[in-house]
Amino acid sequence: MRARSRSNKWFIYIPLILAAFFYLIPMYVMLVTGFKGFEEVSLKTMWDLPKGIRFDNFIAAYKALAPFLWNSFNMVFPAAIISSILGSLNGYVLAKWKFKGSEIIFPAILFGMFIPYQSILIPLVEFMRDINLYGGLPGLVLAHVIYGIPITTLTFRNYYATIPKELIEASRIDGCGLLSSYWHILLPISAPAFVVVIIWQFTSAWNDFLFAVVLTSPSNWPVTVALNNLAGSQIIAWNVQMAGSFLAALPTLLVYIFLGRYFLRGLMAGALKG
């Protein structure tokens, strides 16, 4: 309801547009380099627009990264979905069925979201070796599921806390128990929270590097590890690295572009997550 006028505000746009340039520079370099033909690529002309649209770099980058992109996809979907389901159940109980001790359990779970993973890395690797999940994707999925529980629990608990108690009580009068209230009352209206949480988990698992680099062997690398390896090698030209970076960023960028509103909501889920 602010009545302040929109005129005379042009000077505000100068810093806003300068900032926009700052945020777009890496995007610009990735794209103009990516679409150049091989013969056009030179560090000297790094900032020039391409003469035409060519896909040489993207094809080369895709050839180098394809198996790893698939590893990422195969890892990210189960990781996101399983941790969301667990988060939903936890959130339901912690918001609507508080039991003795649940007010201690909630912060104890949340703390897991902030720990530096360096403090659990050695046991994690040893444990994965012991249960024979070291080196492959299932072990990485398991790590993402478990260390995803705090944020998914938090989001669902906050979401379910906004749902009136009367709704559950009414369903109880109708003879619903704990599980059937969840199934018939809460689950059907949980879609928004599921979208937020799945997007959030998708993004963080896709972008993770630390777990991936210590838990997977080279053939099971997700794309972040493969891209870092590509960037460190002397053989792969920088233009292919740029195209590869774009390919590695594309899935989460698309999610952001099309589902950005939900992504933001995930970010703001109590602003507790870093």
Place this chain on the structure above:
Amino acid sequence: MRIKRETLLSVALVTPSIIAIAIFVYGFIGWTARVSLSKWKGLLPDYTWVGLDNFKGLFQDPRFHIDIRNTLIFTVIFVIGSLIIGLGLAILLDQNIKGEGFFRSLYLFPMAISFIVTGVVWRWLMNPATGSRMSGLNLLFDTLGLDFMISRWHTTPYWGIAFIALPAIWQMSGYTMALYLGGLRGIPVELREAAQVDGANEVQIYRFIILPLLRPITLSAMIILGHISLKVFDLIIAVAGKQLPLDVPAIYMWQVTFDGYFFGRGAAIGILLLLSVAVLIVPYLVYTLRTEAEV
């Protein structure tokens, strides 16, 4: 009877997660703590008790001194830079302007990208090569006649780590902006109007009314950004690889453990990182949950 059954059921529903967190968070922290007090150096576990020797060794290690120094420099620049840019952009976007949604999404999109991608691209933007091999931002500055801005970036002696904060700010300042914007939107319009009626100008309104009200947001942002900077790892790896001048505890931990097999020392670094994060996070968690309970 039914109530009791349902209480059991509700506990049963959360039990798998509680067990998982108990093992993978608390159990593993305890395990790491035990390793940090052991002699373990080599492929085979060796839990011979050595007390605090690993911690003592770490504090006598010049490499760890570099790590602490780098973490401090990085944290200060990254946190202050993100806060200033975030607050500035939020205030500008709060002026009821056209295209606010567009700018907001634009500033936030780096959040969707991994530190690895950011690092690989910034590695080329911050290319320190000179003369005919000049490229990246240096080349841009040269072309635009801004020669004074040409820099050796992260290869600058002593202060190199400060430049790593630049891509980190690029990635996280939009998020800080969103936090502040949320805070600004929560300030009742009546407060501003009352101040205007009292004859306060725009600058005074921000200085005396809005900024003090944003203090809790600044605190949360500092804690969130601060704990990210204590853990910084993949960004540095992607920009510069593993180089001693740009070393931080997380990289040292990784190398000493998985390349050097000195598990005792790696665990000690992990525990020290955990303690420094806990100092930030535990009061914050307690505070947040208590205020939440009061609401």
